[in-house]
Amino acid sequence: MNQRIIGITGGIATGKTTVSDYLHLNYQLPILDADIYARQALTNDRLARLQDRYGKLVFNEQGELDRRKLGAIIFESVIERQWLEQLIHPYVKTCLLEKANLYAPATVVMVIPLLFEAKMQDLVTEIWAIACERQQQLQRLVSRNHLTLPEAEQRISSQMALSEKMELADVVIFNSGDLEDLFHQVDQAL
Numbered sequence: 473m474n475q476r477i478i479g480i481t482g483g484i485a486t487g488k489t490t491v492s493d494y495l496h497l498n499y500q501l502p503i504l505d506a507d508i509y510a511r512q513a514l515t516n517d518r519l520a521r522l523q524d525r526y527g528k529l530v531f532n533e534q535g536e537l538d539r540r541k542l543g544a545i546i547f548e549s550v551i552e553r554q555w556l557e558q559l560i561h562p563y564v565k566t567c568l569l570e571k572a573n574l575y576a577p578a579t580v581v582m583v584i585p586l587l588f589e590a591k592m593q594d595l596v597t598e599i600w601a602i603a604c605e606r607q608q609q610l611q612r613l614v615s616r617n618h619l620t621l622p623e624a625e626q627r628i629s630s631q632m633a634l635s636e637k638m639e640l641a642d643v644v645i646f647n648s649g650d651l652e653d654l655f656h657q658v659d660q661a662l
Contacts, residue, residue, distance in 0.1 A: 475640045476579040477572055479596030481587035482635045484627055485612035486602045487647035487654065489495055492583045499662065502575050506584040506592075509567040513560040521559060547626045560578060561590045568595055587634050600661060601641035603634050 478495075480486050514522060521529065522537070530542040534661045546553040563579060572580050572595070584592055587599065604612075606628070614626040638644045643661045647654050 475572065475576045475597070477596045477598075478579065478581045479587050479593070479599045480514070480581060480583045480602060481585060481599060481637055481641070482602035483609055483631055484585065485609050485616060486604045486634070487604050488585065489582050490647070490651070490654065491503075491600070491602055491645065491658055494658055495581050495662070498655075502571075502578070502580045504568050504580060504582045506564050506582065506586070507633070508600075509564040510560050511561040513596055518559055519662060522556075525555070526597070531589065531637070543627075547623075547630050553630060557586070557590065561586075561592075564590070565592060565595065568592070588637060598643065599641045600643040600645055601637045602645050602647055603638055604634045606634075608648060609634075 478501075480488050480492055492503045492505070497602065519537065522542075526542075526545065530545065532541075533536045542556075547554050568582055568584070572582065582596055584590070584595070585595060587596070593599065609628060611622050612653055613619060613627065614621060617624070619627070633637045645654065645657045645661060
């Protein structure tokens with residue numbers, strides 16, 4: 473593969489978006505965000521399959537998907553989370569590949585929070601894990617997503633341990649200090 477594809481992963485609320493925004497703004501690198509494609513995946517036939525499985529449980533009064541209700545189900549049950557991931561991940565992978573090909577041979581950044589869990593390592597040429605202290609991660613998640621502490625814990629626990637991601641990554645960037653320190657690490661990694 474001649475194209476450099478940086479895969480950014482890490483736990484929820486560790487700073488993946490901060491890093492990818494910096495790479496885009498300062499280095500003009502295209503950012504391909506798996507979360508955006510995952511949201512887009514829940515349309516048409518995939519949305520119908522969701523409705524078949526959960527009925528009105530995950531929809532609001534207007535008949536629109538209520539992601540918070542869906543999240544409550546999938547973060548409670550490994551089986552339900554796996555079912556949803558099997559529904560979404562093939563679509564996400566296709567989108568990432570197609571978009572990366574549009575930019576070839578230029579360097580692109582793929583932000584894939586579940587890079588290892590979804591077995592998408594083959595999409596990238598290098599893996600950067602963004603990490604921070606667990607307490608910071610919890611505080612950020614509670615504050616950003618307006619979750620209770622138990623809900624935040626549940627979401628963090630649903631992902632592969634950050635220590636495992638760090639071990640498997642080519643580069644580990646620690647986001648426990650200030651932005652200047654974070655961006656210096658990103659500059660060095662690039």
